[in-house]
Amino acid sequence: MKLQSKIATSMGLMLLLACVSFAQHVKTDYDHSANFGQYKTYSWEKVKTKDQLLVDRIKSAVNSALAAKGWTEVPSGGDVEVFAIETTKDQQTLDTFYNGFGGGGRRWGGFGGGFGDATTTVENYKVGTLVVDLFDAKSEKLIWRGSSSDTLSDKADKNTKNLDKGVNKMFQHFPPAPSTRH
Numbered sequence: 001m002k003l004q005s006k007i008a009t010s011m012g013l014m015l016l017l018a019c020v021s022f023a024q025h026v027k028t029d030y031d032h033s034a035n036f037g038q039y040k041t042y043s044w045e046k047v048k049t050k051d052q053l054l055v056d057r058i059k060s061a062v063n064s065a066l067a068a069k070g071w072t073e074v075p076s077g078g079d080v081e082v083f084a085i086e087t088t089k090d091q092q093t094l095d096t097f098y099n100g101f102g103g104g105g106r107r108w109g110g111f112g113g114g115f116g117d118a119t120t121t122v123e124n125y126k127v128g129t130l131v132v133d134l135f136d137a138k139s140e141k142l143i144w145r146g147s148s149s150d151t152l153s154d155k156a157d158k159n160t161k162n163l164d165k166g167v168n169k170m171f172q173h174f175p176p177a178p179s180t181r182h
Helices: 002-021 053-068 156-170
Strands: 025-030 041-048 080-099 117-136 142-153
Touching (some): 041 053, 053 080
Parallel strands (some): 041 080
Antiparallel strands (some): 025 142, 080 117
């Protein structure tokens, strides 16, 4: 009985770790010489996605994040130009379920207490990454890039929630603090 409990606990831990591994991964980087204090307005230049329904959702999520930082969207001529690109790739998971944990007999290398039957299923799904680039409108230099992977999926009902969550994480420490290096 103790062996079954340990196996069940181990399997539960593996499932928990598998769930954690699918969490969003956010990365940001920026031009350390850029003075983010000079930027107050932005304009959208392009949103590239295979799903046209995502264009307004992406813009809305980024607009909310930038507005929370005191930036204002203008139709054109902003201090910063915003580009967003969504990419998707197919991903696969394998789920293995075991039954018949106990029992005696000589199933596993001549020892009793074998695992019984195992069933493995394959699940295919899409994983999306959103990349947001901010360019200085005058110099046309990239000043900031944020990316959030595992943000978009093939499950439409989860996309808006995940998109908002990923963009909020992306802009959590935006704008970057002024560099103290000389």
